[in-house]
Amino acid sequence: MPRTPSTRRGAFGDEISMPQTLVIFLFAAAAEIGGCFAFWMWLRRGASIWWLVPGLAALVLFAALLTRADADFAGRAYAAYGGIYIVSSLLWLWGIEGLRPSRWDLTGASLAVLGSVVILLGAGARS
Secondary structure: OOOEOOEEEOOOOOEEEHHHHHHHHHHHHHHHHHHHHHHHHHHHHOOOHHHHHHHHHHHHHHHHHHOOOOOOOHHHHHHHHHHHHHHHHHHHHHHOOOOOOOHHHHHHHHHHHHHHHHHHHHHHHHO
8 A cells, every 4th residue: 555644654564544643642642641640649749659550551651652653753743742732631621620721721722733733744745
């Protein structure tokens, strides 16, 4: 199958599409935020050190998931993922911590997602 901007090889040689990359980024964001939140709870809120067990597992999952993204270079994958991370963080803020994002939060997140799209589409056009 010829490579196109919408399908490329993943870390294990399989075809990864842009929609699949988006799903990977969403799962990676959940894993990263959950893992970092475990550290936040332990260090900032005095939770048990046992919070770090699932937190570390989540951070390992996060790192593994990013290797599956539709990107030929690690830095580009991380840069494109950044917009998804920001939106996911604001959803966490609202859904888990109970604080509704401000219009400034939403504006910034929109700009970050736009940047992610430009990076991903531009990477596909150069390949």
